[in-house]
Structures are given as structure tokens and as C-alpha cells.
Amino acid sequence: MTHTAFEPVSLAGIKLKNRIIRSATYEAMADEKGFPTEKLKKLYINLAKGNAGAIITGNAGVQANGKASLFTMTMIDNDDKISAYREITDAVHEYDTPIIMQIVHCGRQTRSKITGLPTVAPSAIRDGFYSEDKPKELSDNEINEVIDNFVAAIVRTKQAGFDGVQVHLAHGYLLAEFLSSHTNRRKDRWGGSTENKYRIIGEIFKRAKELVGDYPILVKMNAHDGRRNGMRIEEAACIAQMLEKSGCAAIEVSCGCFEDNLYTIRSEKLPAEAAMKYTFKFKKLPGFIKAIAIPIAKTFIIQPKPLLKYNLDAAIQIKKAVSIPVIVVGGINNIDDINDIIGKSKIDFVSMCRPFIIEPDIVSKFKKGTQAKSKCIMCNHCAVMLEVQPLQCHYGRLPKTKS
Ligand SMILES: Cc1cc2nc3c(=O)[nH]c(=O)nc-3n(C[C@H](O)[C@H](O)[C@H](O)COP(=O)(O)O)c2cc1C
Numbered sequence: 187m188t189h190t191a192f193e194p195v196s197l198a199g200i201k202l203k204n205r206i207i208r209s210a211t212y213e214a215m216a217d218e219k220g221f222p223t224e225k226l227k228k229l230y231i232n233l234a235k236g237n238a239g240a241i242i243t244g245n246a247g248v249q250a251n252g253k254a255s256l257f258t259m260t261m262i263d264n265d266d267k268i269s270a271y272r273e274i275t276d277a278v279h280e281y282d283t284p285i286i287m288q289i290v291h292c293g294r295q296t297r298s299k300i301t302g303l304p305t306v307a308p309s310a311i312r313d314g315f316y317s318e319d320k321p322k323e324l325s326d327n328e329i330n331e332v333i334d335n336f337v338a339a340i341v342r343t344k345q346a347g348f349d350g351v352q353v354h355l356a357h358g359y360l361l362a363e364f365l366s367s368h369t370n371r372r373k374d375r376w377g378g379s380t381e382n383k384y385r386i387i388g389e390i391f392k393r394a395k396e397l398v399g400d401y402p403i404l405v406k407m408n409a410h411d412g413r414r415n416g417m418r419i420e421e422a423a424c425i426a427q428m429l430e431k432s433g434c435a436a437i438e439v440s441c442g443c444f445e446d447n448l449y450t451i452r453s454e455k456l457p458a459e460a461a462m463k464y465t466f467k468f469k470k471l472p473g474f475i476k477a478i479a480i481p482i483a484k485t486f487i488i489q490p491k492p493l494l495k496y497n498l499d500a501a502i503q504i505k506k507a508v509s510i511p512v513i514v515v516g517g518i519n520n521i522d523d524i525n526d527i528i529g530k531s532k533i534d535f536v537s538m539c540r541p542f543i544i545e546p547d548i549v550s551k552f553k554k555g556t557q558a559k560s561k562c563i564m565c566n567h568c569a570v571m572l573e574v575q576p577l578q579c580h581y582g583r584l585p586k587t588k589s
Pocket residue numbers: 209210211212213243244245288354356357406440450451452515516517518537538539540541568569572577
């Protein structure tokens with residue numbers, strides 16, 4: 187049977203109006219304690235009004251040392267936040283749109299300067315992007331604490347009325363660090379074989395399922411990254427099978443980590459000027475060094491290719507390995523490709539991030555036939571600027587915000 191983009195469909199019991207999902211997008215619209223704000227609620231309402239098939243929230247933190255080093259992250263680390271999220275899910279449900287919360291522990295991809303706590307990881311290996319001291323290797327007790335905090339967060343998302351939860355296993359965050367031999371060099375039962383590297387995730391599923399039953403738990407995972415000894419599609423397909431056995435409801439296929447230069451969020455040109463002006467890593471450098479570094483970076487840091495549909499081949503391979511629904515993200519920006527991915531390549535769902543930032547109503551436009559392609563120019567200023575301000579489209583311009 188051939189599927190189409192705009193047919194109503196069910197994903198693990200969640201009813202969607204179409205197969206085009208808003209992929210998780212960090213919004214930086216929480217207050218200082220991690221509570222969601224009115225601004226965030228409005229953003230989700232706009233996506234729902236614009237006919238997104240389902241909304242996956244920006245990643246919310248499960249515990250303090252796993253918080254991102256970006257502007258105001260939403261947290262799901264305490265029961266006191268449940269009622270605030272309930273207001274959001276109720277508002278979005280008025281538009282018959284499901285909303286799924288993505289949860290994360292950032293592992294070594296954060297800064298202790300921001301969290302106020304030492305960074306932690308499966309093994310004490312310094313992150314090439316964050317360049318802090320080596321993270322602390324998690325002890326057995328600390329791993330169990332992480333598992334408990336993920337489980338508690340999953341329970342909270344259900345209590346808050348989310349239609350499902352997506353556990354972030356991608357982009358180099360803590361659970362991706364466990365899965366990848368590049369970052370997991372442990373010799374105990376949490377490292378070594380694929381089964382051992384997966385153990386922390388299997389435990390999260392096992393303990394969560396006992397508490398939430400058939401509440402949908404999805405994942406976003408890396409099929410590959412640019413790291414030596416990192417994730418590769420063959421191992422990712424095995425992990426996908428383990429996830430299916432654990433009771434995972436759907437797998438979103440992505441790639442990359444912070445160290446590998448926008449491999450996850452691809453663009454034709456490196457956003458070097460914006461990065462030099464606004465990111466912690468470069469903004470304090472003297473002006474003359476920046477002036478030299480910008481052209482050098484643009485010449486020598488080669489942007490990963492392809493720019494479009496870059497996880498599709500991997501998603502096709504993962505789809506062959508499992509029978510649960512597969513979602514593909516990454517460089518999908520027009521309705522013809524979406525129809526092909528769903529109709530010909532037989533991937534169950536597509537998801538997009540940047541196209542929804544510039545046009546929250548992109549799905550309505552595709553459906554009405556008034557527009558066939560996103561207006562996003564993939565400049566990536568939206569991502570760079572998250573360090574200093576809430577999410578917005580900058581359309582290739584350098585924002586006026588103070589650095
Ligand atoms: C501003 C911005 C914020 C993002 N935040 C998240 C996030 O919170 N969780 C996540 O899994 N991916 C995040 N991503 C990655 C996207 O979900 C997506 O995987 C990537 O941008 C490729 O999709 P696209 O080509 O449709 O933008 C973010 C990307 C951008 C540009």
C-alpha cells in the first residue's frame with residue numbers, strides 16, 4: 187500500500203493529521219528555573235494552527251548536571267513543573283495536534299560554568315567543541331541515578347498530558363555518548379559490546395514501562411557521525427532492533443555531534459561570522475584574530491555533504507531492520523521530496539526543524555499547494571544565536587543583539 191503525506195495516521199496510538207512532524211527544536215523560551223513560558227506556549231499553538239502532523243518539543247533536561255549551556259532550557263526535572271506543561275498540552279490539543287516531549291541529558295556537551303556542576307560522561311574524554319577539562323566518568327551509582335531521572339521525567343511527561351515522549355539518543359548527548367565507542371571506553375557492563383553500551387537505554391525502557399505501560403516512548407538516534415570509532419549504520423541498525431525489543435514506539439533517524447562541525451544541521455556555508463561574534467568559544471578572541479580566523483575557517487572547514495535528505499539512506503536501512511515506525515529528519519525542505527520519501531522510499535514519517543522556524547504554517551502551505559518549498563536558506567544563524575537569545579529565524583543576517 188502506498189502512503190501519502192496528508193492522510194490521517196496513527197503512530198503507536200497517537201493520531202496525526204498528516205505524516206509531517208516538527209522535529210525537536212531547542213526554543214530557549216523557559217524561565218531561569220526551566221519552567222515553560224507563555225512565549226513557548228504561543229510557539230506551539232502556531233505550529234498546531236499551521237497543521238504540523240505532530241510537534242516534538244525542544245529537548246528538556248532531566249537533571250541539573252545535564253542541562254545545556256544555552257539560553258534558558260526547559261527542564262522536566264521536578265514534579266513542580268507538571269502543571270505548567272499541562273497548560274501547554276491542553277492548549278495544543280485544542281487544535282487536534284499531538285505534542286511529544288523530547289528529554290535529554292547533555293552529558294559532556296555542556297559547560298560546568300553554566301550548570302555549576304562538573305560535566306559527566308561515560309568516559310573521561312574531553313569534548314573537542316566544549317573544550318572543558320575532561321568530564322567526570324560516571325560511577326555505577328551515578329548511572330543508576332541518571333536512569334531514575336529519565337524514568338521520572340517520562341512519568342512526568344505522561345502526567346503533563348503529552349501524547350508521548352522522545353528520549354534523545356542522538357547528537358552526542360549523554361545517551362549517544364554511551365552508544366558510541368568514540369566516547370564510551372568503559373570496560374565494565376556499561377561499555378564494550380553493543381549490548382553493554384545499550385544497557386543504560388534498555389534499563390530506562392524497562393523501568394519506565396513498568397510505570398507508564400503502553401504510553402509511547404520514541405527515540406531520536408544517530409545512524410552515523412563523523413567520529414573515529416563513532417556510530418556507523420551497521421551498529422545503528424542493531425541498536426534499532428534492540429530498541430524495538432525494548433518496546434520503543436518509533437525511531438527518528440539523525441546524525442552527528444557537536445565536535446563534527448554542523449554535520450547534524452547542515453548548511454552550505456559555515457556561519458563563521460555569527461559564531462565568532464556570539465558563541466562562548468570565540469567571542470572573547472581579539473578582533474584581529476577573528477579577522478584572520480573567519481576566512482581560514484571558511485576555507486578549511488569543509489561542510490559535510492549532501493545538504494539535502496542526508497539521513498534518508500540510513501533511515502531506509504534502519505526501516506529494513508525493524509517493524510516499528512521510522513521518522514527521517516535532515517535537509518528535507520520540499521513537498522516533492524516528502525511525497526517520494528513516504529510514497530517511494532516507504533519511510534513512515536518525515537520531520538523538519540529549520541523549515542518550521544521560518545514558517546510555522548509550512549504544512550498548511552504544502553497542503554493547499556500555495557508553496558512547494560521551504561523559504562529557509564539554511565544559514566544556521568538560528569542555531570548559533572541560541573546561546574544568547576530565544577529561537578528565531580535570522581535569514582542570513584547578523585542579529586543586532588549585543589554579543
Ligand atoms: C535551532 C535548532 C535547534 C535544535 N534543537 C534540537 C533539539 O532540541 N533536539 C534535537 O534532537 N535536535 C535539535 N536540532 C536538530 C534538528 O531537530 C534536526 O535534526 C536538524 O536541524 C536537521 O533537520 P532540518 O534540516 O530539518 O533542520 C536543532 C536544530 C536547530 C537548527
